[in-house]
Amino acid sequence: MSDTDIVDELFAVIEDRKERLPEDSYTASLFTHEKGENAVLEKLGEEMTELILAAKDGDDDEIAHESADIVYHLLVLLAMHDMTVGDLREELEKRR
Template sequence: MDETLTELFAVIEDRKETLPEDSYTTSLFTHEKGENAVLEKLGEETTELILAAKDDDREELSHEAADIVYHLLVLLSMKGMDLEDLEAELETRR
């Protein structure tokens, strides 16, 4: 899983730098709302995750969890953070 997150974060960072057209990630970095668009998506996806958990829908729960992780990684990138920052914080909580 660590490799998957590392690869995903690398793609997000690349999209932030190269801004390829027709990329959803690019649209988040260039959206006129900027950070607010990502924060809104995190809120929306969190609500969907809660509903999937309440309904015991494992497939939807997995899907929404992945959406949250993706948008969280985009937010970290926007704020100049990386996976090491997240990992360091998690380590302090162990």
């Protein structure tokens, strides 16, 4: 599976959770919780701090782990704003 495919697949799962809101889903809880967006923003800040510390320590496994957490929460934030991975790609292409 290519990198693009896994990001698209993850975003599709996030969108599905947003639509169906299964009770046992952490992702769905972010869309139903009154402070959902604040929770996502707090998680992004927390994960970014953890990424910085992992990088400072030279811990490549932890860098990968924290980076994945950041990407996940970023995708949730995009979904909350009715944006897509395509919007992100478009902006990245503009900057290339």
